[in-house]
Amino acid sequence: MPRSAVAIALPPAEFAAVSAQLEEAGYEPIEVKTADDLEALLNQRNDIGVAILDGEYDFDRTLEMYALLHDDDRNIPALMVVAARALDRMSLAGRARVNDEYFTRPYSAESLRWRVEAMIIRAEIPVNDSQGGIIETNTPDEPDADTRRGQIVIVFNPKGGVGKTTIAVNVASLLQIRKGQRVLLVDCDTVTGHVASSLGLENVRTVADAWTEDMNTGVVESFSEIAVPHQNGVSVLVMAESPLHTEILEPKRVAEAITSACLVYDWVIVDMHPDYGPLNQVIFERADKIIVPVTPDVPAIRAAVQFREVAVELDIRERLAMVVNRANSGVSVADMERTVGMPALAEVRSAGMIFVRAANEGRSAVERFPKEKVIDDIETLCERMLATRESGATKSGQGFLGIFSGGRNTNPSMRAS
Ligand SMILES: Nc1ncnc2c1ncn2[C@@H]1O[C@H](COP(=O)(O)OP(=O)(O)O)[C@@H](O)[C@H]1O
Numbered sequence: 001m002p003r004s005a006v007a008i009a010l011p012p013a014e015f016a017a018v019s020a021q022l023e024e025a026g027y028e029p030i031e032v033k034t035a036d037d038l039e040a041l042l043n044q045r046n047d048i049g050v051a052i053l054d055g056e057y058d059f060d061r062t063l064e065m066y067a068l069l070h071d072d073d074r075n076i077p078a079l080m081v082v083a084a085r086a087l088d089r090m091s092l093a094g095r096a097r098v099n100d101e102y103f104t105r106p107y108s109a110e111s112l113r114w115r116v117e118a119m120i121i122r123a124e125i126p127v128n129d130s131q132g133g134i135i136e137t138n139t140p141d142e143p144d145a146d147t148r149r150g151q152i153v154i155v156f157n158p159k160g161g162v163g164k165t166t167i168a169v170n171v172a173s174l175l176q177i178r179k180g181q182r183v184l185l186v187d188c189d190t191v192t193g194h195v196a197s198s199l200g201l202e203n204v205r206t207v208a209d210a211w212t213e214d215m216n217t218g219v220v221e222s223f224s225e226i227a228v229p230h231q232n233g234v235s236v237l238v239m240a241e242s243p244l245h246t247e248i249l250e251p252k253r254v255a256e257a258i259t260s261a262c263l264v265y266d267w268v269i270v271d272m273h274p275d276y277g278p279l280n281q282v283i284f285e286r287a288d289k290i291i292v293p294v295t296p297d298v299p300a301i302r303a304a305v306q307f308r309e310v311a312v313e314l315d316i317r318e319r320l321a322m323v324v325n326r327a328n329s330g331v332s333v334a335d336m337e338r339t340v341g342m343p344a345l346a347e348v349r350s351a352g353m354i355f356v357r358a359a360n361e362g363r364s365a366v367e368r369f370p371k372e373k374v375i376d377d378i379e380t381l382c383e384r385m386l387a388t389r390e391s392g393a394t395k396s397g398q399g400f401l402g403i404f405s406g407g408r409n410t411n412p413s414m415r416a417s
């Protein structure tokens with residue numbers, strides 16, 4: 001089946017770069033210079049899936065073109081460049097009523113390709129014909145559209161040493177190796193991060209490095225371009241090597257880049273530094289799920305209770321789920337659920353030196369010790385994550401809790417608290 005054509009109204013150099021990417025993806029890029037060009041094209045062909053418009057440099061022409069895309073019976077989604085200032089003010093990203101989308105300069109041609117692809121897929125999802133014959137298409141906020149996108153899962157507990165990095169690394173590896181998922185593992189712990197080193201990757205180019213270089217070259221790389229592949233197939237992305245040079249990691253830009261990565265990966269697993277700073281807050285906001293590892297000791301439990309309270313304030317409470325780590329130490333999971341006030345998604349047993357030994361060899365325990373019981377625990381955790389994804393539960397939908405605690409002996413009154 002031939003793929004759609006994409007009408008493009010961008011300056012010549014950008015047209016060349018973007019059209020090369022779209023051609024590679026099997027789309028037909030068609031340059032339109034004026035609104036008349038676009039009108040002629042739309043009258044002539046009915047396979048224009050998306051139009052890329054320039055709302056930054058020539059706003060009047062863009063308005064005219066935009067009107068043509070939504071004339072009478074047409075509803076062709078627009079992907080529009082706007083000034084960064086404008087995007088902030090509109091706070092529209094992902095919330096437009098029709099399925100238009102916005103982006104800002106500088107951008108990478110590759111990231112536009114993924115967005116075009118996602119927009120065309122979304123536009124093809126059959127939708128209800130609401131009143132008056134107006135076809136409403138799904139916005140990205142609706143679960144149907146979301147199921148085709150990768151899930152952002154962050155691993156967080158404000159206390160150190162509870163197993164965040166261990167769980168992030170091994171969940172990412174298991175999803176990639178055993179479940180055939182495409183996984184991006186992000187080390188967002190810019191202070192004590194050791195995701196890369198525990199996977200044997202030394203001196204990796206970081207996002208801070210890449211974005212600093214990009215300022216000079218004018219080329220903007222997406223997270224998938226900056227990430228380094230591990231031998232197990234997981235793409236590994238480190239935000240920064242030094243906590244002193246992170247100004248370039250502007251929180252909104254990081255959040256946007258993580259969201260774009262969802263078009264390339266099935267899972268974006270983010271290991272976080274234990275703090276509530278602006279970077280972590282925007283990432284919380286973007287997360288589909290937040291896994292909270294808790295070890296059965298008072299400081300870790302207190303920290304989780306604190307996070308639950310913060311989560312209520314940030315309105316992300318329903319995305320949280322606890323993973324009881326080092327679960328075989330005599331404390332019952334039901335007690336932990338009651339005390340922490342979060343349902344347990346899974347338990348991970350204490351595994352002696354397994355994780356340390358695997359890390360010393362630069363591999364995940366999933367690869368190095370595949371037969372260990374603790375890896376069965378990680379697999380169960382991954383299967384439950386996959387189950388929510390398939391059910392279409394997302395941050396805007398039912399959330400994490402109902403599904404995972406369904407089969408467990410959780411006290412249901414607790415979930416509502
Ligand atoms: N289930 C477990 N069994 C054995 N060791 C564990 C387990 N979970 C974590 N560890 C070890 O505990 C230490 C702290 O874990 P880590 O993942 O670095 O915590 P965090 O990222 O929350 O600071 C690491 O040495 C790790 O290997």
Ligand SMILES: [Mg+2]
Nearest residue numbers: 164165189194
């Ligand atoms: Mg850590």
